[in-house]
Amino acid sequence: MLKNQDIQIRDPFIYVNREEGKYYLYGSTDKDIWGKGTGFDVYIGTDLEHWDGPFPVFRPDASFYSDENFWAPEVHYYNGDYYLFATFLLKESGMRGTAILKSSTLTGPFQPHSEGIVTPNNWHSLDGTLHIDREGAPWMVFCHEWIQVGDGEICAIRLKADLSDAVGEPITLFAASEAQWPTSFTHKRFPSQINYVTDGPYLYDAENGELLMLWASFVDSIYAQGISRSVSGQLTGPWQHDDHPLFTSDGGHGMLFHDKYGRLQLTLHSPNRTPEERPIFIELEESSGKLRRREDG
Template sequence: MKAVTDIQIRDPFVIVENNEGKYYLFGSTDEDVWGTGIGFDVYVGHDLEHWEGPYPAFRPEDSFYSDVNFWAPEVYEYKGKYYMFATFRRKDNRRLGTAVLVSETIAGPYRPHSEGPVTPGDWNSLDGTLHLDDDGMPWMVFCHEWKDVKDGEVCAVRLTADLKAAIGEPVRLFSASEAPWTTPYESEKVRASENKYVTDGPFMYRTSGGELLMLWASYIHTSYAIGLAKSVSGQITGPWQHEEVPLYKSDGGHGMIFKSLDDQLMLTIHTPNRTPEERAIFLKVAERGGTFVLLDSM
């Protein structure tokens, strides 16, 4: 049994299995997520503080199309199976893309389902997440990386019903600089004056009142942060209206919302945004006025 504070993990994603009374915690679990890809692990717990594992959820075969940068697995139950959306850097052109894996059970093992990433082959794309529209048709919402376009974008593309491929061209939903709370990304290698903006980790949520919200991450100077956007039309294609201030700004992000076993809405993110110090934290949130408010102190 491990305490959550002892688990190095980025991009946490929780599946709640009410019938079992269990939580399944996925995420970027390689010790060095910037290097060789080992796979994805899953942790299992009855609360959000103590976890059994790690258990291997995905390990690539030698013929797998990626060998570095295994990032941000998200798991969804869909048509009787479990599908993992995860980002990998391709061997053939070294570009990032989000692919789909499949398993008969939540914990895996997951195996390749799509023929490589389903995001555009000539883009650096990451952090794909699943959205079902009002007709039950699947979409992937993902980030077109700032390294390609300077002002990072969140895009959406329709998927085939079996989740194996994209249909048509992606639609740009918004660019990072459109949100009032973001600033240009700054690092040892990137100057703020270069005006490069990051988009990261989108996650879709439909409120009890029917509003379509998106969590997504970016930067405030050198600090990782997460904000909210709302679709004015209620549809994935927007237009998207951004909250004035971030939901969390203390060097944490790439989050998702879930309902705990005791029916409390929770936000999980990783913080700090530094390897190997990153850990999952769980914060109580509530729906108010068609959006989310953070109940825990920042």
């Protein structure tokens, strides 16, 4: 049995199986996370501290359209099956985007469901997540990468009812620089542009009716987790941004879930250094749409 400190993982994602009383932990688990991809695994536990596994849930065959950058798997239950959203670097075009896989069980095996990536073919995109709007329509929310646009964006695109493909064109919800807390940087590959990162969007319906979005960026080169909010509760916004990030200790790409006891939990990876990244769990409390770390006692 493994403990959290034994598991090298980025972009942790928890699926709570309440019938079993178990947690399923997915994430980016390749040891060389920036290179060749081997697939995705799951760890299974009952207390967010101890885990069995890893158990393979996806291994690509030779015909699969990617063999590099297998990132940020999320597993969502939808219409009787489980759908895995994950980022891949495409062999033919060299572009990065999110595709959708499908399985009848949480342990897979997951098989390709979408025809390649669902994000635009000519965009560098990553970290797609599923959101069901108030009318019951499925959307993918994802990042348009800073390496292509400089000021990284959070975008959304409608999905077909069976999640097999996109419908229409993507819309831009906001750019990273619209929030007060991220800081810009220059990069030797792109010396003429000022850059802001957007990573790992995750949507959460707050108790006060607001729609919250977790997303990650950098503050003075330190990875951080921030929150934006649609006070209308609609994906289309308008979006407002908290002045200060939720987590600033070199960690991010988080998601929220309620544990077996109904407590609100944040999981993210920290530190943001390979191979040191580990899953972190932080209990939160929610008040009028505001999230903060729960203090014992």
